[in-house]
Amino acid sequence: MMLLFYLAAAVAVIATIGVIVQSNIVHGLLYLILSLLAVAVIFYVLGAPLASMLEAIVYAGAIMVLFLFVIMMLNLGQNTRDQERQWLRAGGWLLPALLAAVLLGQLLYVMSGVEGLSAAEQVGVLAVGSRLFGPYVLAVELASILLLAGLVSAYHLARQIRSGDE
Amino acid sequence: MFAFAVGSGLSIASILLAVIVLAAMLIWVERRLLGFWQERLGPNRVGWFGIFQVVADMIKIFTKEDWVPPFADRLSFVLAPAIIMVVVLMSFAVIPFTPEIGVIDSNIGVLFVLAMASLGAYSVMLGGLSSNNKYALLGSLRAAAQMVSYEVFMGISLLGVIVLAGSFNLREIVESQADGWYIVPQCIGFLIFLIAGVAESHRLPFDIPEAEQEICAGYHTEYSGMKFGMFFVGEYLGLVLISSLITVLFFGGWLGPSFLPPIVWFALKAGFFIAFFILMRAALPRPRYDQLMSYGWLFLLPLSLLNLLITGVAVLNTL
Numbered sequence: 001m002m003l004l005f006y007l008a009a010a011v012a013v014i015a016t017i018g019v020i021v022q023s024n025i026v027h028g029l030l031y032l033i034l035s036l037l038a039v040a041v042i043f044y045v046l047g048a049p050l051a052s053m054l055e056a057i058v059y060a061g062a063i064m065v066l067f068l069f070v071i072m073m074l075n076l077g078q079n080t081r082d083q084e085r086q087w088l089r090a091g092g093w094l095l096p097a098l099l100a101a102v103l104l105g106q107l108l109y110v111m112s113g114v115e116g117l118s119a120a121e122q123v124g125v126l127a128v129g130s131r132l133f134g135p136y137v138l139a140v141e142l143a144s145i146l147l148l149a150g151l152v153s154a155y156h157l158a159r160q161i162r163s164g165d166e
Numbered sequence: 167m168f169a170f171a172v173g174s175g176l177s178i179a180s181i182l183l184a185v186i187v188l189a190a191m192l193i194w195v196e197r198r199l200l201g202f203w204q205e206r207l208g209p210n211r212v213g214w215f216g217i218f219q220v221v222a223d224m225i226k227i228f229t230k231e232d233w234v235p236p237f238a239d240r241l242s243f244v245l246a247p248a249i250i251m252v253v254v255l256m257s258f259a260v261i262p263f264t265p266e267i268g269v270i271d272s273n274i275g276v277l278f279v280l281a282m283a284s285l286g287a288y289s290v291m292l293g294g295l296s297s298n299n300k301y302a303l304l305g306s307l308r309a310a311a312q313m314v315s316y317e318v319f320m321g322i323s324l325l326g327v328i329v330l331a332g333s334f335n336l337r338e339i340v341e342s343q344a345d346g347w348y349i350v351p352q353c354i355g356f357l358i359f360l361i362a363g364v365a366e367s368h369r370l371p372f373d374i375p376e377a378e379q380e381i382c383a384g385y386h387t388e389y390s391g392m393k394f395g396m397f398f399v400g401e402y403l404g405l406v407l408i409s410s411l412i413t414v415l416f417f418g419g420w421l422g423p424s425f426l427p428p429i430v431w432f433a434l435k436a437g438f439f440i441a442f443f444i445l446m447r448a449a450l451p452r453p454r455y456d457q458l459m460s461y462g463w464l465f466l467l468p469l470s471l472l473n474l475l476i477t478g479v480a481v482l483n484t485l
Contacts, residue, residue: 026242026295033288053277061284062314068291069310072303124273125334 005045012038023084025071029064036060047122172268181269185258189402194219196402196444203448224395232391239296246293247393250286250400254407257282261410262337264420264428275336276328279411280321283366286404287313290368290375293397294385305384308455309368309375315462316365322470323358326351326477327415340419347418351480354473356416358466363412365458367404370447374455409439 015038018031036059043052132140171177194209194217201208210216234243260275262268272278287310294306327348331339339348349356365372376384386397413419413435420428453461 024239026239026292030242030245030292049272049274050277053274053281056281057277057284061281061287062317065284065287065291065310065314068288068295069307069314072291072295072307072310122273125277 005042008038008041008045011035012042021088023081023088025080025084026068029067029071032067033060033064036064048128049122050125050128171266172262172271177267178269181258181263181267182255185255185403185406186399189399189406190220190224192402192405192440193223193398195440196447199441199444200448203445227395228392230391232393235297235388237298238388239298242292242296243388244393246289246296247389247396247400249292250289251396251403253282253286253289254400254403257407258410260336261407261414262340262419263410263432267429268337271335271337273333273335276324276334276339279407280317280324283320284313284317286366287317289397289400290385293389294375297385297388299388301382302385302387304381305375305387309385312365312368312372312374312458315459316362319358319462319466319470320362320366322467322474323355323362324415325474326355329474329477329481336414336419340414340421343418343421347416347421349416352416352473352477354469355477356412358470358473359415360412361466363408364443364446365462367401367408369401369405369443371450371452372458374452374458405440405443406436409436409443412436412439 012035015031015035019028019035022028022031037056040052040055040060043049043055197219198208198210198216208216209219212218212222234240257279259269260272260278262271290309290313291306294302294304294309297303327339328334330348330351331342333339333342368375376386381387386394389397410432413432417435419435420432422428422431426434
C-alpha cells in the first residue's frame, strides 16, 4: 500500500512540474489531468474512496473538460507557444528553484519526525454522507448558497438582451 | 486462478476477450439488423450469413495506411483513440456478470463507472482539437457540450436506484433486486438513463458530434486505419457497456428463473438492449444541436430531480 502511495505521489509531483514547464497548452492540460488522477489514487490509498472518485469525476472529469472547452474556443496558436517558451527560459528559474529547494529541505526535515500515516481503515460512502448531513450540515448549506450565487451571476452575465429591453 | 471466481485470472481474461470480440462482431450485427429493418440485405457475402464480414473489415482496417497529418498535434492525436478504449474497458471491471464472473467488487462501483464516463469525453475532445481541422473542431465542441450535459442527468437518474438499494456496489444492487426489478419503481429513472446513455455513447439519434451530413465525420475526420478503428470499436464497446449497465441497474442483472444459467440471462437482457439501440438508430432522426441541449436542461434535468425527490420521500416513508 505504501509503495502505491509513493508511486502515485511521484506521478503527481512530476506531472505538476510538467504542467508548469510545458509550453503547449493542451499538453499542459493533459499533465494537469494526470496529476489530478494521481491525487485520486492517493486519496484511495489513504482510505477515502468517495473523495477519490469525486476527485476523478468533478476535477478530472468535469472542470478540466471545461478548461479544454475554453482552450478550444480561444484557439491559441503558435504565437502563445513562442511567448510561453520565452517566459520559461532557464536563467529566470535559478533563484526561485534555489529558494523553493531550501523550503522543501526544511519541510522534509520537519516532516521526518512525524509518525507515519499508514493506511487507516476505509471511510465508506455511508460514513461520509452521514457526517455531511449530520454535524456538518451547515457547511453543506453554505456551500450550496455559494453555488447558487455563482449560478445566478452566470445567468446574469450570459442573458440575452432583446432589442425591446433597456 | 483457473476457475471462475470474482477477480480470478480466467474471469478477467474471458471478460476482456468476450467484450472486445462482441464489440467487433456488433459492426456486422448492426449492419445486418439495419438491413433487416430497412428491408434490404446488408452484408451477406463473406461466410455464413456474412459473419466473416468482421474479419474482412478488420484486415482492411489493419492494413490501411496509418497516417498522422503533419498539421496535427501528434501527442494528443495519438492519445485520443486510446483513451476511449481504455476508459470503457476499465468500466467493465466493476460490472457483475454472474455471481462468479466479474473483475472486482467495489463499494464505489457506480461512481467508478461515472468517473470513467466523464474521462471518456477527453477522447472525443482531444481527437477533434488535435486534428487542426474545422469540421473536427466543430464536432468536438458539440461533443464536449453534449457529454458534459448528459453526464449530469445520467448521474442523477441513477440516484433513485442507489437510494432504493442503499449501496454503490453494483453486485449488491443486483442482489437487492431478487424480489422485484427496479424498472418498476424507477421507470422514469430508467428512461432518463437510457436517453443519457445514448447521448454519452453518441450513437445515432444523438450522434451530433459526428453528423456526417453536416460536418463530415466530426471529431474523427482526420483519422484513418486502426486509430479510426479504435474510435469505431470504442463506440460499440460503449454500447455494450450501457446495455450491461441498464441490465444490472434496472433489470436485475443475472437474476431470472433457474432453467437458464445466470450468464445466459445476463446476455439475453443485455442483447435485447443492444438490439433496441440499433433499432433506435434505424427509426429516429437526429435532433438539432440546440434542441438536444434544451431538451436535456429544460426537460430531463427537472424530471430527474423530481424522480429523485419522489423516490426519497417514498423511501423515508417506509423506514
